[in-house]
Amino acid sequence: MATEAVTHPTYGNWRRPRRPGLGPLGLIGTVGVFGGLVVVLLASLISLAAAVVVLVPLVIVIAPLALRTQDGRNLYQLLALRVGWFRRKSKGAHIYVSGPLSQRPGGRFRPPGLLNRVSASEGRDAYDRPFGVLHHRSRNLYSIVLGCEPDGGSLVDPDQVDVWVAMWGEWLARLSHEPGLRGASVIVETAPDPGTRLAAEVLPRIAEDAPPAARAVMEEVVRRYPSASSEMHTYITLTYGVPAGQKRKHEDVVNDLAIRLxxxxxxxxxxxxxxxYALSAERIAEVVxxxxxxxxxxxVLSARAEHGGTGLEWDDAGPSACVESVKSYQHDSGYSRSWLLTLAPRGTVRSGVLRNMLEAAPGTRRKRVALLYRPIDPATxxxxxxxDRRSAQFMATSGRGMVQARAASEVRAAEQTAAEEASGAGLVEFSLMFTATVDSPDQLEEADVTVRNLLASSRISMRPADRMQAAAFSCTLPVGILPWEQTLIPHELQEAL
Structure with a gap:
């Protein structure tokens, strides 16, 4: 009897964008080096002392651009992060208090930080279903939040999983053709199941004349089941921007989004x-x-089960008080710590590479994994x-030994990417953020160990978002915050650094 070898598809071929410029200097550093050398040569025509006077400051200014961390940040970027944290702390901006007894105008519980200038409204799609729209007034961006209940890979044929992965890749590729789309994110949130939905579903159905033994069994199931189960929610946010120089009414933007939904x-x-389904403005406020x-x-679950909703508004979705520190973020009844992606898994992976990260983690109250996508238009x-292909070929022909072997692998990956893009595949920049919330500050170290174990199983390298825990916490919420849209330095200039 002939046997056929079963092959399991693998995925990968993602590459970190190659920084233009000479080595680790970047484009700005390379221009500074060559420009400085010209100045040094001109100064040497005057005297050797003049050339030294020009060369020493040049080395002092350019050297920090060549010294980089594992995730590619130079010394100037690290210094800017520390200076920004020192300024926020000296101004008291790391502490936030809201509510009737605070100095905030209106006396309401508005979300803090990056969400302070966000307003929520609601529209109706083509099927007359409500959906919430978040308007980021500081950047003039509009975000919609989609919720879904993924089927999961348990008891599913591998062929069906491959089809889902292919369709997900096609959906991401379509985002590059969405007019005005600035970015997207997928947030998977897990938390222990409080049992509210199960109790609301089971207890009212128990008949009054039910046998005492049957009633006791059902009540015990309702009481004990949540201790061994968890709830999982998946949200997808899409953030659109208005073209520069074009003024559009808020109603027109909402109608445009309703057509695309x-x-x-x-x-x-x-x-x-x-x-x-699309989340309403009330549902978004509840999640936050x-x-x-x-x-x-x-x-919140009890109010939604009994009354069909909570009536919560966006202006009351924030905390009453929160304090940001270097390594954590305290907010009402929770303490959170966030991590940022530094290196994606090397080589090829299978479709379940993130399964351990997405499942409920012991020792955490809530956990969110946010995948951030920045679609790139076909021309770019x-x-x-x-x-990238020309750069990889140049590195392969100029290297030696092990460097040349790695460069040859880079050439194969670049050639495959170019062939797939030419055949119609989309190009997407992605990153990953992770937030774990616990009940007390003593549990943060245990959560840190748990996260490191999850990262090791997924072959992912991440670093703590030190000195920007509040911003990282906001980016992992399903509210459409895009990190590259919130920086003072334009994204193109940061790439040149």
Whole structure:
């Protein structure tokens, strides 16, 4: 009997964008080096002392650009991070207090930090279903939040999983053709199940004349089941921007988003997203409220089960008080710590590479994993892949030994990327952020160990978001915060550094 070898598809071929310039200097550093050498040569025509006087400051200024950490940050960027933290702390900006007894105008519980200038409204799609729209007034961006119930890979044929992965890749590729789309994010949130939904579903159905033994069994199931189970929520945010120089009314933008919603939701269903739907403004406010105060999660679920909603508004979704420190972020009843991606898994991986990270982690109250996507338009994609291909070929022909072997692997990856892009595949920049919330500061170290174990199983390298814990916490919420849109230095200039 002939046997056929079973092959399991693998994925990968992601590459960190190659920084233009000479070695680790970057484009700005390379221009500074060559420009400084010209000045030094001109000064040497005067005297050797003049050349030394020019050369020493040049080395002092350029050297920090060549010294980089594992994630590619130079000394200037590290210094800017510390200076920014010192300024926020000296001004008291790391402490936030809201509510009627605070000095905030209006006396309401508005979300802090990056969410302070965000307003929420609601629209209706083509099927007259409500959906929430978040307006980031500081950047004039609009975000919508989609919720879905993924089917998962348990008891599913591998062929079906491969189809879902392919459809998800196609859905991401379609985002590069979305007019005005600035970025997208996928947030998977896990938390212990409080049992509210199970109790609301089971207890009212128990008949009054039920046998005492049967009643006791059902009540015990309702009481004990949540201790060994968890709830998981998946949110997808899409953030759109208004073209520069173009003024559009808020109503026109909401109507435009309403037209696009059905197509986006149908694509998620085909990619294994299950029942996909758009979150209303009230539902978005509830998610943010529970993230800042995990202790009210059961109350929110109870109110939604009994009354069909909470009536919570965006202006009351924030915490009453929060304090940011170097390594953690305290907010109402929770203490959180966030991590940022430094290195994606090397080589090829299988479809379940992130399964351990996405599942509930012991010792944490809530956990969020945020995948951030920055789609690139087709014209820019072609230019990027061609530039990477030429750069990889140059490194392969100029290297020796082990460096040449790694460069040859870079050439194969660049050639494959160029061929896939030429055949119609999309190019997407991605990153990953991780936030773990616990009940007390003593549990933060245990959560740190748990996260390191999860990262090791997924072959991912991450670093703590020290001195920017509050901003990282906001970026892992399903509110459409894009890190590259929130920086003072433009994204293009940061790449040149």
């Amino acid at each position: 059905p197509g986006l939701l149908s694509g998620l269903v085909g990619a294994g997203g299950g029942a996909a 409220r529970v993230a800042y105060d995990p202790a009210v999660a059961a109350d 994609s072609a230019r990027i892949v061609e530039a």
